[in-house]
Amino acid sequence: MKRFTEQEKAQMNAQALGEFKVEVEKRLRKKMIEKNVGNDGDLYNSLKAQLQNPNVMSFAFSNYGRHIDMRNTDFGSPPFEEIKKWVKKEGLSKFKFAPGYKTMPSESIALDRIAWGVRHALAKGETKRKRKAWYSKTFWGAIDFLIERLIDIQKEKIRNEISGKII
Incomplete structure (x- = not known):
């Protein structure tokens, strides 16, 4: 079994998180439009994801966006x-x-x-407010994308090393 160095792990994580960042922002913005959330553009424009280091990504948006998503308020x-x-x-x-x-x-x-x-x-509690689920399921559903990318990146790296040794 291939053991990756810390530097290789950091490179693979950074690549996967970078792709995840783009994918999750795209999915969340699409869901905002689909659910008609943040029409004024504040929420849509406040959505920001940023890589802090190869292992950490921060994700932020206006507080009211989470309130819209919550089941119990x-x-x-x-x-x-x-x-x-x-x-x-x-x-x-x-x-x-x-x-x-x-x-x-x-x-x-x-x-x-x-x-x-x-x-x-x-x-x-006298409101007719309906939850507009746009964040939780979308964000956590995108985690599968991140896991798949990490696996694919590792497979690709191992495949390249093996093919380099064979030739």
Whole structure:
């Protein structure tokens, strides 16, 4: 059985992780589009994978991307300012009323009231939120790609060494 040197292992790992990095980013971006996640481009553009060394790859994206993927999100009240930004981005016309008012009040009051109402509903678990699974299954499914690449790279290296000795 062939024993690889530490340098050979590092080269093979770096090659496989480099290919995995490209593949997993491609798969995740495709899944974001398919699941309609991160329409504003923030999440899509925040997706970054980087090789730290031949054995370590870091992977990062905006926090809300993981929140979208989670099955259970009952963990208390979300930050008011973030919800207010979301309400503003969605537009007041999307909401039928502002809590506590029969007609829609001024924009600033309506933003606050709607954001507080949404925050309250989220904290109580009164939402119709559906999980948009885009990360976990896609990322961990891509691990098979990494394993296959590591095996293929090792086979190729051994095959080249054997054919070099035969000739």
